Amino acid sequence: MSEPQPLPLPQSRIAEIHAALKAVPAPPWCWIGTRNGGGPQLVTDHSGRQYILAATKPADVRGDELIDPYTDAPIYGDLKFRDCQPQERWSSMRTGAELAVGRTDYDPDSIVDVDNPVARWLRDSAGFVTELLAEVALLRQENSALEKALGLNEAA
Structure with missing residues (x-):
């Protein structure tokens, strides 16, 4: 059976x-x-820096930031990615800071990328869509020219 x-x-x-x-x-x-x-923050420098997606610090009912009881560090929310940790069979959510790629070995806190397929897709998806739409337009032009050359649109 053939695919539709x-x-x-x-x-x-x-x-x-x-x-x-x-x-x-x-x-x-x-x-x-x-x-x-x-x-991590996903930004574009087009027309000045615009933040697309950024980590946020959730607050308790009094407005105080939430602290992780195990690490004593502020808890960031709204920026976690599904990724597989070493020696882990199933995917789990990891924070963007854990998956962040540092600029250099001596400056690991300055983030230049996020090592995760979802993060890469978010970063690159607008470019993909732009390229695919250009390809669709080109193929439609080529198809129209071919139909005209074959006399297929003179049937009316």
Whole structure:
């Protein structure tokens, strides 16, 4: 049994994707930050620094930051990635600071990337969509020219 052929993407859906992409700050994006100053932040330098995703410190009902009872360090929330730890069979959530890649061995606190496939996808997805939409436009032009050369759109 053969796989079903995908239908052509309707022009309305392509327009919807273009509009959604236009609302997102332009790539290139990168991960920056410091381990002790808020964890990784996904930013773009296009039109000035714009923060796309950043770690936040949750607070208790009095507004005090939450402290991890085991490490005595502030707890950051809202930026965790699914990743596999060494000698672990199943995935678990790890904080962005744990997965952060330091700028150099002597400056490990200055974050230049996050070593995680989800983080890389978030960083690169707008660029992927831009390239794929350009490819779709090119293929449609080529297809239209081919149909015209074969006389396929003169049937009307």
